[in-house]
Amino acid sequence: MRLRPNLLIGGTLLGFVFIVAATALVWTPYDPVRTNLRRRLVPPSSDYWLGTDEFGRDVASRLMEGAVTSLTVAASTVCVALVLGMAIGLAGGFLRGWTDRILGAVNDTLLAFPGILLALGLLAVLGPSRWGIVLALGLAYAPSVARVVRGTVLSIREREFVEASRALGNSEFYTLLRHVLPHTAAPVIVLATSLFGWIILSESALSFLGLGVPPPAATWGNMLASARPFMQDAPLLSIAPGVMIATCLLGVNLLGDALRDLLDPRDGA
C-alpha cells in the first residue's frame, strides 16, 4: 500500500482534537465556567496557558470544554441525520413507485433549502439549546443522506448481480438486504465524514450567532462571538477557538479524502 499523507495528517489532527476532548472529560486546568472578575483578560502565562477571557475564565479550559461540546453535538447530529436519511432513502429506493415519488418530492423540497437556512428556520421554532441544534442540523442534513442512499440503492439495483439474485429465485426483500444494502455502506461512510465536518462548522457558526449551545457552556463558536469586542486588547481570544475549529475541519477533510480514495474501487486497481 502506498503512503497516504492524507490519512496520516488527517488522523493526527483529528486524533489531537479527540484527545483534547477526552482529557477534558476528566480534567481541565480550571473550571471552564467559573468566573473570576479580578483576573479578566489576563495574557498567557504559566498559570493561564492561553490567558483568561472577559469574565476571568481560563481560555485553555474553555477550549477543551468546547472540544467536548463540538464533538458530541456533531456526533449526535450525524447519527440523527444518518438514521433519518437512511430510513427515507432506503424506503424510497426499496419500495419505489408512489412511496418513492412522495418521499422524493418531500426530500427534493427540503434540498431546495440551503442546509443551514433550514436549520435556522427550525431553530426559530425549537429555540436555541444543545438538543435543538442537534435536531435542527440533523433534520437539515438528513435529506442529503437520503439522496445519496436512494441513489446508491437505485443504481445498485440495476447491476447484473442483483438480477442474478432474482434469477436464483431469491425474494426481492432478501436480494435488497443481502446484495443491495451492503453497497450503501461505502458512500454513507464517506458522506458521514463530510457531514461531521459540515456540522462542526454549522454548529460553531450558529453558536457564533448566539443561536447554538447557549452560554455559559463553552463552545468554540460562542467563544469567538464573545471575544469580538476585545479583539484589539486580547487577540488570542479570537485566534485560539478558530485554530481549534480549523484543526478539526482540516482533519475531517483530509480523512474524508483518504476514505474516498480507499473506498473508490477505481483506485484500488
Next chain:
Amino acid sequence: MTPVLEVDGLSIAAGGRRVVDGLSFRIAPGEALALVGESGSGKSATARAVIGLLPPGLAPDGGTIRFEGAPLKAGSAALRKLRGPGIGMVFQEPMTSLNPAHRIGAQMEEGLALHTRLNRAERREACIAMLERVGITDAPRRLEAYPHEFSGGMRQRIMLASVMLLRPRLLIADEPTTALDSLTQAEVMDLMAGLAREQGTALLLITHDLGLVARYADRALVMQHGRAVEEGPAAPLLDNPREAYTRALVDALPRRGPARKVPPAPPLIEARGLSVTYPKRGALFRRAEMFQAVEGVSLAIHPGEVVALVGGSGSGKTTLGRAMLRLVPVSGGQLLFRGTDVTARSGPALLDFRLACQIVFQDPYSSLDPRMRVRDIVAEPLRLPGGMALQERHRRAEALLEEVGLGGLGTRFPHALSGGQRQRVAIARALVRDPAFVVADEAVSALDATVRKQVLALLREQQQRRGFACLFVTHDLGVVEEIADRIVVMQHGRIVEEGPRDAVLDAPRHDYTRALLAAALRRPGAAA
C-alpha cells in the same frame, strides 16, 4: 523502400515493470500489420508509444521509433505535426472517443483546419464527401448533430472518417471494433481496409482477434507479455504457427464440434407467441410510445439440447433470453415449462420454476456481488430449496469450484480473480442447483480468445455431464459452431431462421443469416 514505421528495441515501463520489452518491427508503405495479443500483452501500449500518447503511468524505457526514416521523439513539435496527416489513430471505445460537447462537423473539420489550407466551404465539402464515403446518409444534416445522437457503429464510422480525411500515411487502429457486434464490426473493418487501400495508407491493427488478422492484415506479429513471439505473413502464420503460443491462439478459434443427436422428448420449455414491449423514454408531451423488443416468438427447447440464439444488437435476443426466465415482464403469449403454463405464476409457484432454471451473464465483472466471497456466491443458490445446513452448502460449493477448476479459491473475493475465473464462478453458481435449463447470455463474449476456448469447453463438458438444456445467446455465429445443436436467428424481434446447426451454417436460407455468417470470424478455411 523506406518503411513507413520502424520500431527498434522499444521498451515501455510501468512503475519499474516492463509492459513492452525490446519490441522491433517495421511496416512498409501501404502494408497492413496486425499486432496480435491478449489483454496485458503490451500491444496497446506499443500503439500509443508510436504516436507519443502513452497514458500517465507508462513511460518509454529505451528503443527508437522512426517514421519514414526520421526518428520520432515523444513530446517533440515534429511528432505533433505528424499526428493527423502523417499518423492517424482510431480508438477502441466509440462512446468516449468523440467530444460530446461539439457537433461532429466541427470535430471532423478541426484536423483539416489545422493541417490543410482549405477554406471553410472546401472543408465542409470534404467532410460531407467523407461521411458519405463511410456510408452515412444525409451527410450535410448529420454534420450538425452531436455524437450522442449516433449509435456505436455510426460513431466509429465518423471517427474513421475524421481520421482518414487527413489522408495519413499510417493508420493505427487500436481494437477498433471490439466494442461493436459482429455485423457492425465487419462493416467498419471493411470500410477501414477499403479506405486504407484507396489512400495507400499503411495500417497498424491492434487486435486480440485472430479472425480479424486473417481477413485484414498482410503480416502479423504475435505478442505475449510485452515481447514478440512470432512474426510473419498473416496467412502462413495462421495456417502453420511455429510457436506454441501462436498455436494456442489459433486453436482458440471456434472449431465445429461433432453433430449430436438429441433424443426426442417433449419440450422442456416452450415460448408460444411470446411478446415483450418496453415504453420508449423521453417523450414529454406525447404518450409514451411502446417499443416491441420481441414480437410473437415461438421457440421450443428440449431436454439436454443446446440452442444458440443469434442476432445483432437490437435484434431482441437478449430480451427473449430473459423473458424465457421470466426476468422481464411478458406482454403477450405464453411460456410453458414441462408442459404447464408459467407465464402468470408468482410467489411460491414461480419459485419452483426459478429453482429449475439459471442464467450466466455476459459480464463477469458486474454479475458477481463484489462484497461476497466466491464460496458464498456459489453456495447462495442452495439456500432456497431449504433444509440444507450451511456446512453442507459450503461443502458442495467447494466441490463444484474444484470441478470448474477453481479449487482452493473459495475464500477469495471476485476482484482477486481474472475475467475467465470469474466467469467460471458464474457458471458454478448457475450449476450448483443442477438446473434443467440454463440461459447463457453472451457468456464468453467478454473473454480473451484462449480463455473463451477454455470456458466454452467447461460449459460443454458440464452440459454433457449434467444434461441441462441450454439457450446460448450470442451475436457471434463463430462461437456457436463449437457447442450448438440447433441455431435460431433473430432480427427485429422475430425469428427469421432456425434449424440444425450444420444446416444453418452450411446452407443459410435467410439473407440476415448469410450476412451474420459472412461477418463471423471463424477459423480460416472453415468458412463456407
Next chain:
Amino acid sequence: MRRAPGVSGWRGADVLAYVLKRLLVALPTLVLVAASVFFLMRLIPGDPATVILGDAATPEAVADLRVAYGLDRPVLVQFALWVERALAGDLGRSITSGEAVGPLILARFQVTAAIVFASVGIAVLLAVPLGMLAAWKQNSWGDVAAVAAATFLLSIPSFWLGLIFLLVFGLWLGWVPVVGYVTFAEDVWGALHYIALPVVTLALIETGVLIRMARASTVEVLRLDYIAHARAKGVPEWRVLARHAFPNAFAPTLTLIGLIMGSLLGGIAVIETVFTLPGLGRLLVEAIFARDYPVIQGVMLFIAVIYVVVNLIVDLLYPVFDPRVTAG
C-alpha cells in the same frame, strides 16, 4: 433505444423540450418550498395571532387580526391566501418595527447580493483556471501545492477568517473600516471599502472548494479517449485544453457553483455579523431573536426561492457545456 439522428429534424425541439421540462419541474418545487416555510412557522407553539401581536395584545386586537389574516379559516385556505398575498409582494409586516416585510427584504438583499455575487465571481475566476491547470499538471509539485492550499482554505471557518482579517487589516493596519456600512447609492468608493473584506473572505474559502472540484472534473475528462483523439489529430496542446478539456470539465463545476450560492445565502448571517453589515442574513437572525415571525417567514421564503431560481439557471446553462442532457 437510440433515436436515429436527424429524424426528429430540428434539434432546437430537444432544447426547447428540455427548457420547458426544467421550468415545469421548478414550479411544484416552488409551491412545496412555500408550503414548508408556511407550515414550519405553524409548528411554533401557540396561536399565530398571539405570536404575531405579542403577549401584550388585547383580545380584541387578536380577534381582529384573526379575521384580517383569515386565521379563522381552514389551514389550507390560509396557505392559499398567504401565497396569493406573497405573489403580490405582500409578505406581511414586521412585528417589531411595523415595516412591510417585502421592501425590507429587498433593501437588505442588495447588501447580501453584492457580497455573494462578487465573492462567487472572484472565486470562479480564480479557482476554476487554477484547478484545471492543476489537473493538467497532475501530481506535479504545483498540483500538490494547489490541492493542499485548497484543502486548507476550505477547512477555515469563514467567520473566523473574517475576524482575523478585521484584526489585521482593520485594527492593526487600518486599511478598512471595522464597523458600519454605506450603500452604493450613497458612496460607491465607500461601499467598496466596506464590502471588500467580506468579499475577499468568502472568495478565499469558496476558492478552496472550487479548485478541488474543477481539478477533479478535469482529471476525469483528461483521461477520456476524445482528448487522446484530439491529440492524435495533431491538435496543439493549448487547443486540446481550451476547446476539448476545459469546457467539458466545467459542467460539473457549474452545478457546484449553484450549490455554493445556496449555502452562501443560507449562511450569510455569520459573515454579516462579523462585518456588521445590514444584510439579509443579519435580518433573519435578528428576527429569530425577536421572534418576528413574518420576517423569518419572508426571509426564508425569499432565500429558498432565490436558491431554486439559481439552480434553475444553472440547469438551463448546462446544455451549453454538455448537450447530452437535452437527450431526455
